[in-house]
Amino acid sequence: MDFATRAIHAGQDADPSTGATITPIFQTSTYTQQGLGDNKGFEYSRTHNPTRTALETCLASLENARYGLAFSSGMAATSAVLSVLRPGQHVIAGDDLYGGTYRIFERVLRPMGVDFTYVPAGDVAAYAAAMRPETRMIWLETPTNPLLSLVDIRAVADEAHKRGITVVVDNTFASPYLQKPLDLGADVVTHSTTKYLNGHSDVIGGAVLTSDEQLYQEMKFYQNAAGGVPSPFDSWLVLRGVKTLAVRMRQHCENAMRVAEFLSGHPLVRTVYYPGLASHPDHELAQRQMAGFGGMVSFAFEGTREDVDTFVRHLRLFALAESLGGVESLCCHPASMTHGSIPAEEREKRGVTDTLLRLSVGIEDADDLIADLDQALASVAAKHAAASSEREKAGAATGAR
Numbered sequence: 484m485d486f487a488t489r490a491i492h493a494g495q496d497a498d499p500s501t502g503a504t505i506t507p508i509f510q511t512s513t514y515t516q517q518g519l520g521d522n523k524g525f526e527y528s529r530t531h532n533p534t535r536t537a538l539e540t541c542l543a544s545l546e547n548a549r550y551g552l553a554f555s556s557g558m559a560a561t562s563a564v565l566s567v568l569r570p571g572q573h574v575i576a577g578d579d580l581y582g583g584t585y586r587i588f589e590r591v592l593r594p595m596g597v598d599f600t601y602v603p604a605g606d607v608a609a610y611a612a613a614m615r616p617e618t619r620m621i622w623l624e625t626p627t628n629p630l631l632s633l634v635d636i637r638a639v640a641d642e643a644h645k646r647g648i649t650v651v652v653d654n655t656f657a658s659p660y661l662q663k664p665l666d667l668g669a670d671v672v673t674h675s676t677t678k679y680l681n682g683h684s685d686v687i688g689g690a691v692l693t694s695d696e697q698l699y700q701e702m703k704f705y706q707n708a709a710g711g712v713p714s715p716f717d718s719w720l721v722l723r724g725v726k727t728l729a730v731r732m733r734q735h736c737e738n739a740m741r742v743a744e745f746l747s748g749h750p751l752v753r754t755v756y757y758p759g760l761a762s763h764p765d766h767e768l769a770q771r772q773m774a775g776f777g778g779m780v781s782f783a784f785e786g787t788r789e790d791v792d793t794f795v796r797h798l799r800l801f802a803l804a805e806s807l808g809g810v811e812s813l814c815c816h817p818a819s820m821t822h823g824s825i826p827a828e829e830r831e832k833r834g835v836t837d838t839l840l841r842l843s844v845g846i847e848d849a850d851d852l853i854a855d856l857d858q859a860l861a862s863v864a865a866k867h868a869a870a871s872s873e874r875e876k877a878g879a880a881t882g883a884r
């Protein structure tokens with residue numbers, strides 16, 4: 484069955500006890516058992532819940548995985564993957580990571596004796612060069628956040644598998660509609676379902692998908708042991724969101740391309756980061772590795788942090804907010820918001836400057852979105868014009884004296 488069909492049907496047969504077409508919200512903590520050791524596969528909802536099982540089955544199907552695990556947040560999903568690490572082991576990660584991922588690596592795992600090396604995200608040779616006998620895992624994000632460069636998943640996986648290293652891909656930015664890391668050789672996929680999978684900015688959630696039986700057993704054990712599971716209602720919301728993933732992603736891609744093209748031609752914009760642009764350094768890899776270029780567009784201002792502030796204050800449709808992947812458009816200033824936990828020097832070194840903005844382009848009408856960006860940019864130009872006429876007046880006054 485095709486992706487769009489599985490998104491609506493996988494794991495979601497009619498409820499056997501009532502015929503309910505839509506998977507019910509099984510809002511229960513416990514399950515009545517028939518006799519000692521005799522139950523219907525459910526005992527306690529931290530361990531199993533039927534609404535969560537439906538979600539896990541559906542997400543596994545969408546990533547072409549054998550197994551799925553759902554969590555109460557993307558970071559809880561990340562923790563489950565990291566739980567397989569032991570002191571003395573080593574992880575290699577791309578250097579353009581989600582801020583929270585960097586934080587858990589450095590502030591939680593490093594103090595527990597796990598070592599991390601960051602390499603330029605797109606540089607396959609750098610991953611190979613950083614490998615050590617104790618390297619257990621490679622952590623990739625592609626497209627990267629917020630600079631939207633790409634990592635060649637297959638090339639890194641080939642290098643890693645020569646040494647038995649596990650490759651994890653955080654597939655949040657692409658969604659399985661646009662990219663299937665397991666098909667490209669990765670061992671584990673993680674998601675913040677908060678983003679495109681749920682798609683409506685009303686849930687915090689996460690997921691881990693894999694076809695590796697042993698890794699699955701370890702992470703399933705951790706899910707039950709640590710308990711970071713999603714509620715039945717949140718599981719149901721994500722399951723509902725996923726039904727429209729295919730149509731949403733197509734529209735996100737179309738709108739983002741329009742926005743990227745508009746920004747590319749604007750005099751107040753220095754650089755546009757969007758893999759769909761022919762000028763993007765990873766455009767060719769994006770065409771090979773992804774089924775579309777995604778809904779995220781970043782751009783750097785030709786100007787100051789103050790100009791960026793003027794711009795965001797004048798936006799009407801784009802909300803200044805963290806997060807991404809919802810039907811509504813958002814604008815984020817990574818340096819002060821999502822990437823605020825990365826030290827300033829480290830941040831600047833990675834290109835996450837004070838004048839960088841990241842757009843999550845929603846599925847509103849593209850013309851309306853472009854008009855909004857256009858009028859907010861015009862407000863910056865107007866402020867510049869006013870300031871320069873002030874300077875002229877002041878200059879004229881001085882000259883007259």
Ligand SMILES: *Cc1c(COP(=O)(O)O)cnc(C)c1O
Pocket residue numbers: 556557558559581583584624628653655656674675676677678687688689
């Ligand atoms: C948001 C996000 C996370 C963390 O997910 P939460 O649901 O906020 O815990 C991890 N990785 C990426 C790429 C994200 O965008």
